Amino acid sequence: MAPQRFHEQFDQIQRALPDVALAMGPQEEAHYLYERGVVLARDGEEARLVEDTVRTHFTETRGLVPDHVRRTGPAANRTGVTRIRVGDPAQGEDVVPHALRALREAEERQSRPLVARNHVVHVAVNACPGDEPVPAPRSEPPNPAPAEGRYDPESAVGVLVVDTGLVHDHASCPLLAHTGGDAQTGETDAGGVLRQYVGHGTFIAGILAAVAPSTDITVRGTLSDAGAVLESEFGTRLFEAVDQGGWPDIISLSAGTSNGRTDGLLGLDGFMRELREQRTLLVAAAGNNASDVPFWPAAYAALPEYADSVLSVGALRGDGESAACFTNHGPWVRVYAPGERLTGVLTGFDTPVPYVYQHSTYDTCRYGFTYACTCQYPRHTGVLSEARESTGAKPDQVMFDGLAQWSGTSFATPAVAGLVAAHMTAHRERDPRAARTQLLGSSTESADVRGARVPALRPPTWRPVPVATPARSV
Structure with a gap:
């Protein structure tokens, strides 16, 4: 892989989304960006399960008060997903990986993914540029x-x-x-x-x-x-x-x-x-x-x-x-x-x-x-x-x-x-x-x-x- 341009673009995209704290994926070969401190879940029962599981995990293991884990999007929408805040990006550490790990057991019981990062979708010459005109x-x-x-x-x-x-x-x-x-x-x-x-x-x-x-x-x-x-x-x-x-x-x-x-x-x-x-x-x-x-x-x-x-x-x-x-x-x-x-x-x-x-x-x-x-x-x-x-x-x-x-x-x-x-x-x-x-x-x-x-x-x-x-x- 050639990560140089990917890293060069990171700041550009961050400036375009000033109200969103971004992070790079842990798998550099995957080349993705995502929103820090937020995960996505399907509306309804799955969102409640994600919210409760993460809240319990963080309260017991990381000392966060329950209010740190809460939904930030509409209760329901046509896309069928909602944003769930799992941490404060301003605190420095990105807690999304911890939230994903906390849900692995629940996902295994459900036999399907319940939660995902909130990725940045970009034009296909943006975070992975072919060249410039x-x-x-x-x-x-x-x-x-x-x-x-x-x-x-x-x-x-x-x-x-x-x-x-x-x-x-x-x-x-x-x-x-x-x-x-x-x-x-x-x-x-x-x-x-x-x-x-x-x-x-x-x-x-x-x-x-x-x-x-x-x-x-x-x-x-x-x-x-x-x-x-x-x-x-x-x-x-x-x-x-x-x-x-x-x-x-x-x-x-x-x-x-x-x-x-x-x-x-x-x-x-x-x-x-x-x-x-x-x-x-x-x-x-x-x-x-x-x-x-x-x-x-x-x-x-x-x-x-x-x-x-x-x-x-x-x-x-x-x-x-x-x-x-x-x-x-x-x-x-x-x-x-x-x-x-x-x-x-x-x-x-x-x-x-x-x-x-x-x-x-x-x-x-x-x-x-x-x-x-x-x-x-x-x-x-x-x-x-x-x-x-x-x-x-x-x-x-x-x-x-x-x-x-x-x-x-x-x-x-x-x-x-x-x-x-x-x-x-x-x-x-x-x-x-x-x-x-x-x-x-x-x-x-x-x-x-x-x-x-x-x-x-x-x-x-x-x-x-x-x-x-x-x-x-x-």
Whole structure:
């Protein structure tokens, strides 16, 4: 693993959630963040059991008064979970691990988990960043390029993008003529510099529109706070997103978290159960930790009860022949698509806008790959880099004026969502889950991922980017 960027992002996310005390997971390879002093439990009898068990344990073993353990969320809500405070984060020590241990015996009696950490759900280039965007000239066409076909409002496939919202000048790009939704909040800082991950949702919408022209794309700014939200709130925000326009044909979600478990996210139980009963297909990013640890909600694709309703997507490198160095992998990733150095819509169409890099590139691939990956190129020095602090190097700044090149499973995901939508249009298929099955069943494409041949989907208008082996320094 390469924890450096994960640690660099921790303070950024903490600043975006100033009222939440955050901690890093004890399993560094799992790469997750969570709320200190709080656990989640299902509403009703299970919440009462968790509350009573933890209160008794802490009163007897740690000298806490019973009031330290109490519910902090509503008594009941649509997600089916509630927050239970198990300690005061201001006291320094995080008591969540103690609470989890106190409940192990009760969980064994119930034969299922009763409690979980309140994880931070984040965009899939946030706490596990693939890279940061690179300016691309307007003379360079998007990649994938716009597919042939016309927009038909009567039969257009409805796609909901749950992400960071749309930049203010997105309508200046003809590709996004039929895209609507929420405006990106806080695009720039006080100095007029583009904030980190602004344009993420716009970039995703552009890829979708290029691959599938006859789509009604709605982008919701569910993750506009630096691309991060607590698990306890995420389920509610997902319900709000679908309630605004009804359940769409496809949800494209380039966000999630690992949690070191194989049974999903407790905070998403209610949403995932309701999703299962709809006709909507959730297409979700596998994450960028170069790990086989399940990343949720993408990993729901491997659970039998969700196999039809969730499609998890990993990323291929620039030539499309094998895995991108950063992509998560494993049997829970159902398909891979190009996700390295895609070119699409960012921001700056009306007025060019500056961006200062947050992370520095590496001398060699942080995951041990030998091709010229985005870990190394293009070279830049970032604000958050420990190396910059020790050398005093000035962070690099660039200007965006419309298009950008960006990498991550975040962007392989809308490519696959677009291919499902395009299949629906071409075959007049109204069931997105059936279209998913037909598309995967008819495809003979594959790629090499960690020595295994896996299913791959490559948009017809996508152009491979040559991959070179970097020269060794002497």
